[in-house]
Amino acid sequence: MNSHKRHQIILELINQNESVQVTELVSMFGVSEVTIRRDLDILERKGLLRRVHGGAISGSGRSYEPPFLSRSVKCSEEKQRIGKAAAEMIQNGDSIMLDVGTTTLEIAKNIYDRQNLTVITPSFHIALALVDHPGIRLILTGGILRRGELSLVGHLAERTIEGFNVDKLFMGAGGIDPEIGFTEFNLEDALVKQAMLKRAKEIIVVADSSKFGQIALNSIAPVMVADRILTDTKAPLEIVEQIEKMGVEVLRV
Structure with a gap:
């Protein structure tokens, strides 16, 4: 050929x-x-x-963020598996932060049997998924609405997050690179994520395999800030092994 x-x-x-x-x-x-x-x-x-x-x-630019709807159907089976596995890490009585994103939304769909949870989120999608759950105290961060994402950003969202200390953060990312770290397409979303990272005892990054090796426009943090990364079995082994050598556990489901 x-x-x-x-x-x-x-x-x-x-x-x-x-x-x-x-x-x-x-x-x-x-x-x-x-x-x-x-x-x-x-x-x-x-x-x-x-x-x-x-x-x-x-070749799309690093600032291009695919719309929420198109992301929700991409790798949907993998995201469902990741969401279910992540939900199993949440215990009754936990306080958690759920980041915006299609994978974190799958976590919300899988915690309906939990009780006495506190869930803090900047995502309207997640809030709507949990609004009728009697065993969950739901806290929206407030802030400026990103209409396409139905997420809350800005100083109000960041200040609200700074007032909490939670057991676990489940964070998404637009890209994961061993050298560059976790990155995101939108600057305001990246700043909200950075605020969340400072307030959680345990940090779990949830991302399907398509995010590995990608670098989006805005840096969030080095990969070493995560306690573990939860992804699917298609995640490239070469990158997974690099991250594991940095002391971060990578679970492929």
Whole structure:
């Protein structure tokens, strides 16, 4: 197969999956890693993709945040598994913070058998999922409404969060990179996450495998701030092992 055909297939795979791994392409095309890396370098110079550790992702800018609805249907089965596994970490009587996002929403859907919980969240989606639960004291942070996300941001949200101390934070992220850390598309969301990180005894990051190797516009924190990361079985082993060497537990469900 000539390089032009390989390039077409690589771009088609990225359009479908938003990312590709070098090891996968080597196996698919039966060529060397050097050849695949050269292919990816050529496509990056043309602005058709972006190189990341171990592979490449879509050429969309780092500030582009896919809409909530489109994110909710992407990796939906994986997010459901992550949400269920994360919910099993929540005990009766816990106080928790639930970050905005499609994966944290799955956690909210799985805690209906818990009692005497305090849930603090900047997410209207999560609030609506829990509003009728008699065993949950629900606290919305207040703040400026991001209409597309139905999330609350700004100084009011950050000041509200600073007044609490919780057992567990379940935080999402737009990207996870061993060197860059946790990143997010929107600056105001990133600032709310940073406020949450300071108020939790235990920090659990929940993110499907598509977030690994991605770098969004705004930095949140180094990966070492997390006690554990909960993801799915498709998370690239090379990146998982790098993170585990930093002392962060990575659970794949």
